[in-house]
Amino acid sequence: MKELLKKFENKQPEIVFEWSDSESEAEGWVVINSLRGGAAGGGTRMRKGLDKREVESLAKTMEVKFTVSGPAIGGAKSGINFDPNDPRKAEVLERWYRAVMPLLKNYYGTGGDMNVDEIHEVIPITESYGLWHPQEGIVNGHFHATEPQKIRKIGQLRQGVSKVLEDPHYTPNGIKKYTVADMITGFGVSEAVLHYYKIWGGQIKGKRAIIQGWGNVGAAAACFLAVEGVKIVGIIDREGGLINEAGFTLDEIRELFLKKDGNKLVADKLIPFEEINERIWDVKSEIFIPAAGSRLLTKENVERMVKSDLEVISCGANVPFADPEIFFGPTGLWADEQVSVIPDFMANCGMARVFAYLMTENAVLTDDGIFKDVSRTISKALKKTHEKNPEKTGIAQASFEIALRQLI
Numbered sequence: 268m269k270e271l272l273k274k275f276e277n278k279q280p281e282i283v284f285e286w287s288d289s290e291s292e293a294e295g296w297v298v299i300n301s302l303r304g305g306a307a308g309g310g311t312r313m314r315k316g317l318d319k320r321e322v323e324s325l326a327k328t329m330e331v332k333f334t335v336s337g338p339a340i341g342g343a344k345s346g347i348n349f350d351p352n353d354p355r356k357a358e359v360l361e362r363w364y365r366a367v368m369p370l371l372k373n374y375y376g377t378g379g380d381m382n383v384d385e386i387h388e389v390i391p392i393t394e395s396y397g398l399w400h401p402q403e404g405i406v407n408g409h410f411h412a413t414e415p416q417k418i419r420k421i422g423q424l425r426q427g428v429s430k431v432l433e434d435p436h437y438t439p440n441g442i443k444k445y446t447v448a449d450m451i452t453g454f455g456v457s458e459a460v461l462h463y464y465k466i467w468g469g470q471i472k473g474k475r476a477i478i479q480g481w482g483n484v485g486a487a488a489a490c491f492l493a494v495e496g497v498k499i500v501g502i503i504d505r506e507g508g509l510i511n512e513a514g515f516t517l518d519e520i521r522e523l524f525l526k527k528d529g530n531k532l533v534a535d536k537l538i539p540f541e542e543i544n545e546r547i548w549d550v551k552s553e554i555f556i557p558a559a560g561s562r563l564l565t566k567e568n569v570e571r572m573v574k575s576d577l578e579v580i581s582c583g584a585n586v587p588f589a590d591p592e593i594f595f596g597p598t599g600l601w602a603d604e605q606v607s608v609i610p611d612f613m614a615n616c617g618m619a620r621v622f623a624y625l626m627t628e629n630a631v632l633t634d635d636g637i638f639k640d641v642s643r644t645i646s647k648a649l650k651k652t653h654e655k656n657p658e659k660t661g662i663a664q665a666s667f668e669i670a671l672r673q674l675i
Contacts, residue, residue, distance in 0.1 A: 268664045269472040269595075271671040273594045275331075276593045281341070293359045297327070297367055301341035302374060303674070306408030308333070309620070310380030311363075311389060313344035313356070322346035324593040327543040328405050328585050329619070331594075331613035333577075336619035338626065342410050342462040343375055345653040347450035351382035364392045374408035377401045378428075378448075378618060381560070382530075385448045386429050400424045402622055409624065420626045425630050427625040435633035439490050440519040447621060447637055453487020453558070455641050456583040457616030459609045460554055461495060462646045463579055466653050467607065472496030475514060477572070479503050480559030481523070484615065490524050493517045497554060500657055501547045504532035505559065508543035510550055513554035518641050551575050558583030565589045566598045575603050578659075582611040594667065608663040612670065613648050617641045 276430075282299035283462025296319045299307045309329040322344045344365065349359055362382070365372075371377065371393060371579045378401055379385030382448050389401050401423045406420050432438045437454065438445050464471045472570050474580045478485045481504045489499050498514025502523070509515075509532070515523075527531045538546075548571035557564050557580065564587045569577075576622055580587075580602060590596020602608050625629050631637075648666070656665035 268668040268671070271675055272594055272667060274675055275671055276327065280326060282366065283318070283319070286363065287345055287605075288349075288359055289351070290362065291355055291359055293346040293347055293363075293370040295345065295363055295368060297345045297375065298322045298341060298344040298376060299341060299370075299556075300326040300330045302408070303330070303341040303470060304339045304409045305411070306374045306376065307341035307343035307406045308402070308405055309343040309345065310378040310385075310618075311347070311383045312380035312447065313347040313349055313351045313382045315348065315350040315395050317346045317348045320348075325442055325561075325585055326334060327593055328612060330674060331670045332616050332619050333666070335613055336644060336672045337623040338405070338409055338615040340405060342463070344380075345377055357388075362391075365396060368393075368396050368398065371398055371401065371404050372407070373443070374404045376405035376622070377433065377492070378405065386446060390429070402570055402626070406624075406626065411574035413613070416662075421623045423630050426620065426621065427637060428639075430632065430634070432634050437634050437638055439524045443525060445632070446454045447620065450487045451617040451621055451638065451641060452615050453484045453583070453617075454491050454638060455620070455645055456484060456488040456556060456581050456614045457560065458642045459581045459614040459645050459649070460492065460497075460579060462642075462649050463581070463607060463609060465669075466646075466649055467659055469578075474554050474578075475500045475576075476554035476556060477503070477547060477550060477552045479555070479557045479563070480530075481527055481532035482558065485556060485558030486524045486527055486588075488558060488581075488583055489520050492554070492556075493520045500552050501550045502664050503547050503662065504531060505520040505540065506531065507537035507540050508532065508533055508547060508549060509536070510536060512550060539587065545553060548572055549575055553578040555580045556583050557587035559587045560584060561591045562600065563587065566601060569602045569605070577606050579607040580607045581610065581614045583615050585611045585615065587611065595663070599663070603663040604660050607659050609649070610666050611665040613666060618644065620644045
């Protein structure tokens with residue numbers, strides 16, 4: 268696995284598109300690792316301090332992810348180095364998408380990612396430039412769709428991704444309206460844990476979980492886990508967090524989801540970040556969901572959780588371990604040798620799978636059809652890993668080997 272990984276990590280990306288904004292300090296990159304299958308896909312993220320190396324690592328992560336989610340295309344990513352809280356954000360995004368429009372028309376499909384919203388930013392801006400859908404490049408480059416096929420596939424994409432959820436099984440409650448895009452990644456991260464216990468053995472009900480990050484991924488995963496009887500005992504977010512060693516009730520977790528301010532945890536008795544970061548890693552829990560930014564989880568964090576009953580990590584964030592390596596460094600490897608690590612390209616493949624599913628000929632555009640397809644996809648991938656490695660450690664390494672053999 269290590270040799271395959273080294274070979275894949277060291278391969279130069281096929282295309283690197285570099286952009287400097289003419290009217291602000293913003294700079295951006297599209298990195299297309301390969302045009303496997305004639306196209307590449309990966310979302311658009313924005314954060315201050317982002318660099319080309321991060322975008323390249325995420326593009327490679329996407330390529331591995333497509334071995335699970337489909338379609339059989341190359342990995343890509345867009346990244347913009349700019350403060351997402353700056354009032355000029357909308358103008359920067361408009362100029363960015365105007366610059367990358369030729370790629371999006373022909374062979375690159377994108378979507379939302381950190382600090383860039385699929386429904387409210389990506390789709391409206393790209394539509395204004397004449398793109399039918401942000402995944403149009405994949406429909407053209409990979410599927411070589413005829414005009415009727417293109418109309419049908421893009422129609423399904425437009426309807427499915429922004430579909431308002433009606434089934435109460437997939438929403439925190441029936442009052443506020445959420446879309447597939449809001450809930451699907453967190454759902455997949457939760458389902459990965461559910462399938463892990465079904466396949467490797469164990470009862471999920473009554474397990475305790477800690478959530479890192481309270482954006483759509485972490486908050487949705489917490490809701491879905493709580494429905495399954497998991498006790499959420501701790502939440503750590505960028506400004507603070509909460510601890511309840513007895514476990515928050517399902518209603519309390521749903522309320523925290525509904526009250527969140529964008530990606531921010533909102534609660535009356537928020538423990539300040541310095542204090543929560545000192546305490547939470549020693550709280551007894553079997554399940555950990557890293558769903559904040561990349562490379563935040565230190566070896567000390569993991570060591571303390573391992574001593575506090577940790578069994579499984581389901582990676583909601585891409586590359587959650589604080590290692591410089593693109594995929595696997597010392598921290599990630601150590602964690603994989605101590606506990607069960609479900610890698611990011613499996614656990615958080617929900618949105619990528621939705622895109623792939625909506626481009627199929629027989630997609631069922633119901634909440635149940637879309638969510639159950641994601642659940643089946645993750646289950647199938649984990650079963651393949653279990654066939655190769657039935658042990659409860661080394662899961663991430665075995666999963667990477669299966670994926671990389673398809674790519675190298």
